[in-house]
Amino acid sequence: MTAFDPFEGMTDDELDAFIESEEGGAGAAPLKGNEPEGFRSGFVALVGRPNAGKSTLLNACLGEKVAITSPVAQTTRRRMRGVLNREGCQIVFVDTPGLHKPQDSLGGELNRSALMELDDVDVIAMLIDATKPVGRGDAWVAERVKKSRAKKVLVLTKLDLARPDAVSRQLEEARRLMDFDDEIVVSSTDGFNVDGFCDLVASYLPEGPRWFPEGMTTDESDEMLVAEFVREKVLMRTEQEVPHAVGVVCDSIESKKGGRVLAIHATILVERDGQKGIIIGRGGSMVKHIGTDARRDLERVFGRQVFLDLEVKVSPGWRSDVREIHRMGYAADD
Template sequence: MEIKKSGMISIVGRPNVGKSTLTNALVGEKIAIVTNKPQTTRNRICAVVNRNDCQFVFMDTPGLHKARTKLGDYMVKVVKDSVADVDAVCLIVEPIPHVGGPEEELIGRIKSLGVPSVLIINKIDTVEKEELLAVMQTYAAAHEFNAILPISAKNGEGVEEVLDVLAQFLPEGPQLFPEDMVTDQPERQVCAEIIREKLLLCLDKEIPHGTAVELIRFAERERDGVIEIDATIYCEKDSHKGIIIGKGGAMLKKISTLARQDIERFMGAKVYLQTWVKVKEDWRDNLNLIHNFGYKDE
């Protein structure tokens, strides 16, 4: 079907409310990494969804949090910038009848820009239906949202309704991305992020937040189509390097195996992945390194 309407929609909220889980559910495949740790997403990620005569371009953003490093400053700027110049904003919240600081700040920004807004109450599978009413009333008092949608991004409940509601805000116009495109992220960036996701999943406490991944090599072998990836994992301390590698290299092997399996699913091809670990002290406060690792202003 010919695309007649297309537009940009920003997905915002505090860390760990399910922005990336919703993005993946809308697209129908994994393009944004997901963990139960806050600040998993560092960049703005575009997800493209074609449905009927509409093309939705969703922008998954880092959670709005109090920045403690230059990388944190960058992530907060990404969130604030992403609310401007869009056709609609989805504010995702947890089913708690209280408007917190990050939500107040984002609602203030939505008000000042006068952009259409939809409140998405995620994780409804974790509460009783009666409890949702108090959450809806609390947020309805804080801002006149165009719609309030209770969903569970994790199990897909209500996800289709999100598209139904957002379709009304898309302006008429041609598609912004080719039909077969699901994200504007380069493949190598998605692969680096998948490796970082496994670091977040496998490692405890602060260590994974001090990691970054750089792909040194990303090439397809002509003879058999296998994709060869050489990746360097950077961390901030020697002690962290030892933990990432693990006893006899066991932890690094586990991280690499999990990452390779996901990368193969994403690329639709066999992958040969090699990983190394290096120390770069305080890289999160070094703008040059932050940019080198792919975190750049548009």
């Protein structure tokens, strides 16, 4: 994915409609275009417990990485929309934070962000991990999904990691949660049934024009993409040591050397001095690795050389500080 200007080539009417859709959410006016008769478009929410595979499925559907992933629960902290343009339809996938029992203000905001999407979409894809027993957490999610008027599709994920007999049991248990309109089994890692999943949800979308310009794959700002890719590398490098206490803010992005280089500064926030020491590492080795890993992804995203400067700061109890949660873009209404 290269840097893309969604406003390039748009008429004034198209620009007004796009801005309106960004301000009003899924219920706002779509773009005006010349789509053929029978063109389908709409919003598909990916919901489920933490680590059900929502972001991995989103990336697989789009054919490129726009959402961060890691083995750590609650990796996704923001609602992200990924846009898939296919012949005859535009599918806007809404990747939501994993629904869970919150332990702090941040957890409460993540749940609220995910639940807000259920009333504003055409299809809800409820993801259930094929490798883990269906439990109370799944039942809790299902109770929320039931209340939506959207079409509901059961998606059993991680088929590549599950035994066939376990898959059959999981499907039986999942069907008891609620009456789904449809179901499908997928492996995002192997690509099994990913196209089939896209075909399935597209069949439930209403006829209508596009919501986003062709060529646009995500509605995330450059600053949020930077913050998320840096946070992903922190999660991958530090594993279980500091994951939930980490937040990242992109402070600045500047174009240098005639636009050939982007100079980016970002701040990694933790809650304790010990966590800061882990992220910095001996002689700055850990933060250097984090920066190198993140820079590779950012150069792919922006299509140019990136100079990434990372700073690590301690902000005690930031996950219970509503102001900090808003500053990082994790609040439900951000």
